[in-house]
Amino acid sequence: MTARYQVTIVKYGTRQTVRSDVYLNHHLYGEPDGPIGMDYFFWVVRNTERTIVVDTGFSAIGGANRKRTTLIEPAAAFDALGVDRAAGPPVVITHAHYDHIGNLGLFPASPLTVAGAEYAFWTGPYADRTLLHHSVEDEEIASLKQADAEGRLRPFDDEADLAPGVRVIRLGGHTPGQSVVTVETTDGVVLLASDSVHYYEEFERSMPFTQVSGLVDMYAAFERIRTMLATGEVRHLVPGHDPDTLDRFTPVTGPLAGLAATIGEEC
Known part of the structure; x- marks a missing residue:
């Protein structure tokens, strides 16, 4: 029997911007510009046997450099969830942007799973190009290199089973190694889309995000996710930045009230 998990979605940051800042070539849609929010999340997957962390949020420096608003320090959020950081729980890196790997130092003993294509790009000859x-933050890319030197990096090619009921899949598009995570829960399979889908609207209307390494790959990622939903392979889509996300799932109580929601039950 496949292991089942509870997924916790944690909103730790936010910002306000405009639609032309998030949708690639927004003017081509012939629509007026307007305000839009962007929330920042990380995710915790757990059952009675194991805890898996999916991304670690932006650091204080990474957020300050881009004038992002921190709602709760990721370390405090992990602690509120009872994540034993010292125990070295597995960490999935969906991609290496600043808002997804900013607190790897909180997990100094953890194995880090990342697409090989992602690591190869950010340690390769084009990583310094302005666009x-x-x-990214150079110090955070250096932390990946350090993890590699320590033998903690776990690169994979296209797909990998992280644990029974948890699978990581490289889709590309947003970055060369942009990955998603599927999780078996008591409420069906959850797709943690991370930045393969920033917003529900982005996915529903095939409106690529402004930051893209492979436009065709991004469109192809949308189609693959549509197929996963249509065939029942996946029941719940969790995007990477949509402010509507928490309202679609079960709110938590306690110190993370208003900042987190869950899917499924821990079992």
Whole structure:
């Protein structure tokens, strides 16, 4: 029997911007510009046997450099969830942008699973180009290199089973190694889309995000996710930045009230 998990979605940051800042070539849609919110999340997958962390949020420096608003420090959020950081729980890196790997130092003993294509790009010859480099912090890329030197990096090619009931899949598009995570829960399979889908609207209308390494790959990622939903392979889509996300799932109580929601039950 496949192991089942509870997924916790944690909103730790936010910002306000405009639609032309998030949708690639927004003017081509012939629509007026307007305000739009962007929330920042990480995810925790757990049952009675294991805990898996999916991304670690932006650091204080990474957020300040881009004038992002921190709602709760990720370390405090992990602690509120009872994540034993010192125990070295597995960490999935969906991609290496600043708002997804900013707190890897909180998990100094953890194995880090990342697409090989992602690591190869950010340690390769084009990582310093302005249109790509503005989304990363050099110190955080260095932390990936250090993890590799320590033998903690777990690169994979296209797909990998992280644990029974948890699978990581590289789709590309947003970055060369942009990955998603599927999780078996008591309420069906959850797709943690991360930044393969920033917004529900982005996915529903095939409106690519402004930051993209492979436009055709991004469109193809939308189609693959549509197929996963249509065939019942996936029941719940959880995007990477949509402010509507928490309202679609079960709110938590306690210190993370208003900042987190769950899917499924821990079992």
